[in-house]
Amino acid sequence: MPLLSALRRLSAKPTLQDWPGLIEAYRPWLPVSDRTPVITLREGATPLIPAPAIAARVGRGVKVFLKYDGLNPTGSFKDRGMTMAVSKAREAGAEAVICASTGNTSAAAAAYAKRGGMRAFVLIPDGYVAQGKLAQALMYGAEVLAVKGNFDRALAIVREVADNYPVTLVNSLNPYRLQGQKTAAFEVVDALGEAPDWLCIPMGNAGNISAYWMGFQEYRKAGHSQRLPRMMGFQASGSAPLVLGHTVEQPDTIATAIRIGNPANRDKALAVREQSNGAFHAVTDQEILEAYKLLGREEGVFCEPASAASVAGLLQQAAEVPAGATVVCVLTGNGLKDPGTAIDHSDGSFHAGLAPEVDVVAKVMGF
Numbered sequence: 001m002p003l004l005s006a007l008r009r010l011s012a013k014p015t016l017q018d019w020p021g022l023i024e025a026y027r028p029w030l031p032v033s034d035r036t037p038v039i040t041l042r043e044g045a046t047p048l049i050p051a052p053a054i055a056a057r058v059g060r061g062v063k064v065f066l067k068y069d070g071l072n073p074t075g076s077f078k079d080r081g082m083t084m085a086v087s088k089a090r091e092a093g094a095e096a097v098i099c100a101s102t103g104n105t106s107a108a109a110a111a112y113a114k115r116g117g118m119r120a121f122v123l124i125p126d127g128y129v130a131q132g133k134l135a136q137a138l139m140y141g142a143e144v145l146a147v148k149g150n151f152d153r154a155l156a157i158v159r160e161v162a163d164n165y166p167v168t169l170v171n172s173l174n175p176y177r178l179q180g181q182k183t184a185a186f187e188v189v190d191a192l193g194e195a196p197d198w199l200c201i202p203m204g205n206a207g208n209i210s211a212y213w214m215g216f217q218e219y220r221k222a223g224h225s226q227r228l229p230r231m232m233g234f235q236a237s238g239s240a241p242l243v244l245g246h247t248v249e250q251p252d253t254i255a256t257a258i259r260i261g262n263p264a265n266r267d268k269a270l271a272v273r274e275q276s277n278g279a280f281h282a283v284t285d286q287e288i289l290e291a292y293k294l295l296g297r298e299e300g301v302f303c304e305p306a307s308a309a310s311v312a313g314l315l316q317q318a319a320e321v322p323a324g325a326t327v328v329c330v331l332t333g334n335g336l337k338d339p340g341t342a343i344d345h346s347d348g349s350f351h352a353g354l355a356p357e358v359d360v361v362a363k364v365m366g367f
């Protein structure tokens, strides 16, 4: 197509048609070399979607965008970290990877490990992983071990297993994960032409907020932006160790992806808050569900409950946003991951058992 080739000539950045995945797109920024076998599913390049209905609720000329990372190949931002972690594991000769997961890490680890010809072991908290995520791990051929304990316990086990057996840990303690994930901040700045004033993001293990901050800092240092955002992190009120300032022994929330009581990246997250003049707040499951439904109903964007915590947090803190500011809310995962929560909580109207007749259907439609 002439338009595409013209665009290609005009811009140093690849166009949509030939997006090579984030390692190739941002190679100079990443710890890879000619010897790194790049294992990619063309992750990254996710859309930054204007959110006028949310902006209207915040008011005062505030502009709101959604970084919809649920459009990555396995449906969450975890793919950004996993392309790096698995490529580096392969480079080092690993034949198996292991992770503990509330679901999305296991889906991503399985997809990338299998694509790279490796085994994938995933430990999940038995009974607390959304159905879509479990389906993915199984379809990608992971060896799934469901343990009778929460995420924090599962992580403690995989750390020890990785220390003692020939398997590579790909949780966000793996530094390559955060390197891959920082590219989301690059994409936000590339799209806006500047860093936002606020970056609203859900926190579980707090790897992603740390990765975004690293990305924003590196881009500013290189002159791609003039400013840095305030990093606004949100946790579910039943699992809010970073807000409370202490470990939560029995974390509880409908947002299973952030049901974490002992965050692996606690110290990094606290440093991000301080350096960015940011703030951490808790949002209730009720607030999360309201934002989750609002996103679907008024913005046409279906994310998973944990992701909606970023929007719930923005709405909760709306009075604190400076007039005219630009806010980016990170939507970390796709709504299809967790159909159960959607069906249980949606306000959508569902009329069951209708007779298959035009007049019956028209009557229900209100005609």
Ligand SMILES: *Cc1c(COP(=O)(O)O)cnc(C)c1O
Pocket (backbone or CB within 6 Å): 076, 078, 104, 105, 172, 202, 203, 204, 205, 206, 207, 208, 209, 257, 258, 304, 306, 307, 332, 333, 334
């Ligand atoms: C992993 C995950 C999070 C939390 O990210 P952290 O890096 O652990 O803070 C939030 N939302 C979704 C959908 C996730 O999969």
